[in-house]
Amino acid sequence: MKAQISSFILHPLFFTPKIMSLSFDLSTPKQKQELVKSFFYHLFVGGFCLVMVYPLLWLFSSSLKPTDEIWRTVMQLIPSSITFDNYVNGWAGFGNISFTTFYQNSLIYTVLATLITVFFSGMVAYGFSRVNFIGRKFWFACMITTLMLPVQVVIIPQYIMFSNLKWLNTLYPLLLPRFGGQAFFIFMIMQFVRGIPKELDEAAEIDGCGKVGIFFRIILPLIQPALVTCAIFSFYWTWEDFLTPLIYLNSPKLYTVSLALRSFADPSANTDWGAIFAMSALSLVPVFIIFIFFQRYLVQGISTTGLKG
Amino acid sequence: MLLDFCILSDLNIPISKRKKMSIPNKKLSRRKFLQAAAIAGGGAVLTACAPAATPAPAAPAKPAEAKPAAPAVAKAVELRIAWWGGQDRHDRTIKVIDMYMKKNPNVKIAYEFAGFADHLTKMTTQAAGNSLPDIMQQDYAWIAEWAGRGLIIPLDNLATSGVLNFKDVSEDFLKGGRIGGKLVAVNLGANSQCFSCDVDDFKKAGLELPKDNWTWEDFEKTAMTMREKAGKWGGSGISGEQIWKSLYLSLGEWAYADNGYEIGYKDDTPFVNHLKMLLRLQKANAIPNRAEDLATFDGKSVEQQPLAIGKAASDSHWSNQVVAVQKAAGDTRTIKMVPLPRPTGGKSSNYIKPSQFFSVTRDSKAPEEAAKFIDYFTNDIEANDVLFAERGVPIANKVREAMTPKLGKAQKEMFDYVARVSKDVQPIRPADPAGTADLVKNVYNPQVIDAVMFEKIKPEDAAALLRKETNALLAKNKK
Amino acid sequence: MAVIPAKTASAKLAAPAQKRNFRQSNLIGYIFIAPWLLAFFAFTLMPMLASLYFSFTDYSSLDSLDKARWVGLQNFERMFTTDTKYIKAVSATFFYVIFAIPLRLIFALGLAMLLNTGRKGMGLYRAAFYAPSIVGGSIAVAVMWRQVFGTEGLVNGFLAFFGVPARTWLGNPDTAIWTLIVLAVWQFGSPMLIFLAGLKQIPTEFYEAASIDGASGIRKFISITLPLLSPVIFFNLIMQMISGLMVFTQAFIITGGAPLDTTLFYALYIYRRAFENFQMGYASAMAWVLLLIIAFFAAIVFRSSSQWVYYETKEEG
Incomplete structure (x- = not known):
């Protein structure tokens, strides 16, 4: 069960009601197998996605850092404090x-x-x-x-x-x-x-x-x-x-x-x-x-x- | 489609006014182009007889010396100006241009700016198209080449007639802009090389701040101690071509001979010793190793240098860059500047170098008006309050004096440093001869410094190679 | 592969009606390609010929055109004899192309197939996979790449798990070019999208029919996907090869050719000669040799295409 739930959490459309209603219908073994397959699919593709979107995350996170922090915490993905000054400037x-x-x-x-x-x-x-x-x-x-x-x-x-x-x-x-x-x-x-x-x-x-x-x-x-x-x-x-x-x-x-x-x-x-x-x-x-x-x-x-x- | 048209025509409005000036020798250049194209067509087919088809060898570039015109009633003038820089410089420069236009309603100045590499690409293209702006920002590394080809014009007459007023400027500051005795470029800010030191790091390592006459031996000891005691690199930025030049400057020589035909020094030993020192320091991790230098620091922005990010106790750079270093390092750190180390037994290895110039180009229709603007840029106190020494220490005395009380921490350090160091400097050497951009990019960095630091070649052999290649490249200037 | 010799049959029946038809089709053909033809003559041809002319001169980009002096084959001689850097640039470029392009195409095709399902959320996945390609050649990506492969960067952090000692990937002459290859592979978004569009064009009935016949996934891939996708594979191969041999931006903004000229790619070297050393004549000569090199390889791929590219419509004439 744990596997299936996380499969939905990983799922980008987790929050759409349509999926929620479909998701817990595990009546037949075939559907169950389909779900496991889907889980591994999303695990693999989703994981790969993370590698791919890393630069975007890095870019956005850097754009929120105060200017004197950018180079000193350059690999830190989560800024210690958030500022929108960069956008304004x-x-x-x-x-x-x-x-x-x-x-x-x-x-x-x-x-x-x-x-x-x-x-x-x-x-x-x-x-x-x-x-x-x-x-x-x-x-x-x-x-x-x-x-x-x-x-x-x-x-x-x-x-x-x-x-x-x-x-x-x-x-x-x-x-x-x-x-x-x-x-x-x-x-x-x-x-x-x-x-x-x-x-x-x-x-x-x-x-x-x-x-x-x-x-x-x-x-x-x-x-x-x-x-x-x-x-x-x-x-x-x-x-x-x-x-x-x-x-x-x-x-x-x-x-x-x-x-x-x-x-x-x-x-x-x-x-x-x-x-x-x-x-x-x-x-x-x-x-x-x-x-x-x-x-x-x-x-x-x-x-x-x-x-x- | 109607919308498209509106948009297009809207974009055209500010342009149409300026179209005339953006293409000066229109007729001439079109003919030239057609001629070249005809040759291209013929040349492609008839390679054999092509030499006959080439245009007659052009007369050596002899630009018309800018003559001060008789003062006329304020006539409408349009000028174009181009510079490189970052956001800060753009903001300040644009503001000064607006101030100037307000003061001189007959003058309209159109400006264009870009990053450093883009500026060069753009100006090169415009030079080929005979459509250079009236005023362009120039770098010391290229002025000899640009002046040699007659792309920027001598301003001596305008200086004599007082349009460009240098009464308040020391010759030391102007000298950098003279090529073959002619003033072709006006210094926008005085600079000198320096070592910026983090005061706290030196304390932590139990070291005193270097003295103004320190040597490279002192530097080596300092750097080694810094690694042991403070766990930081002792310094960075000491393998560049500037250091090579300064090394020989200190010994009364220079990298290039004054005539620009050959290498300027007889003995390779000082440079070999420097390379050997770099190897020792690299081995002891007292400076960033070459791989690290190339990947993260070398040629990257000032903000990313080891000193700014707290990984090194000192850093060699140009004096105007200290403002950016201090800003990136944060207010809590105190940065002091000392001159460049000298080889043992040598004199000062510093000289005052123009950070950048304004030049008037061959394509300018109104050189006198262009010079007036440069004069305003140089001498006007209000203008310099806006520019605020962002391009380096202003060259006019009264501008410097007026600015001094308003300076911030890092700027004050810079002003003080330049004032202090100019008491013990070497005279500036002639601007880099044509071909040296080639030398630095293609030989000095990859084949000398990289090769030595990655231990592909012995320092002695590297120095010999540099000598050979320099001589080969500069020999072309003899013609 | 179904080759219908329709044209050869019809050619034998050359009747006046067909002649007229052919003339008409000539007219229509030229009307359709007229926009390209006009733009080619108006904007492309002259500059190309001009650069060809420059390659036989000592033209400096700082001078006006009339100063160009004819030097015959001197530029080409210099390239192949005295300029040691030229050979370096050629070999760096080939090394890059040989590894980066096949890997990039394999990734692009694999991911395109993976994303070509009816599952939900494909739009987001596609966007994510395309993301690295749209940050492309910006200053920001240069900075990031230097950090990721820096001494304290992500890559070293990851490799530390496996006990691999930290090294400065980008600054090391042995590894610098590999970081650019990895970057190229990582930016597989464009060929992926083209593959995806190609996959969309394959009628689903083919697969359904094959499934009824009990064909396995691999079987379907080999006998349906590959042949039907072959025009697109061919396109991607040619275009990636061309753009690979002209690789410029990444090296320009990230390594600048360093260390030890190991990432001094051909186009970067051309740029350096043309705009930093102002030797436009020499740069043009190099560019035209590059054109010949690319044309040579492209011709090989084009020649081979009749063996493996399957078109619904047979090439005529």
């Missing part, structure tokens, strides 16, 4: 520009970039994987090659180009390239599209659907798990990207959260580590919200794909 930002501005900028940049990237990546991926045209392999190879050149050596020519276009200090250099989709996502979606039986396309074609119709009506709904994954990645990668904003945005009023975070630390002078940890912790919140929100659609994919059989 950190949020105040620099000069008269607070994190409210940085969050606004980041959200605008990230949401726009993600929407653009996901849609156009899906479109291009469909073209590459479902339409047969001359030069397809060549262009695909070109696309993959663009992924292989380290960004460090293209920064400067790219900067000169955008600077000549007078696009510095605007969102154009950050957003316009996204209208081509991103090679990583295009390739990823391609792999998913290729997993969809072509008979579906053919059936739709017989029903009078063109390539465009097939893309919107058949492919897009079916690659939902892939699109959702793209959205999560794109959001996170854009959110944490500091290099592009650093190079192209000069005015601090346009800085993003990731860039602001990096403006806190100076190895050679006074650094408010408490504020860094506090703002780092806060900066994870939008990413988490997006993840929790979108990952539900990962499940839904199953029922949609299930229809095809």
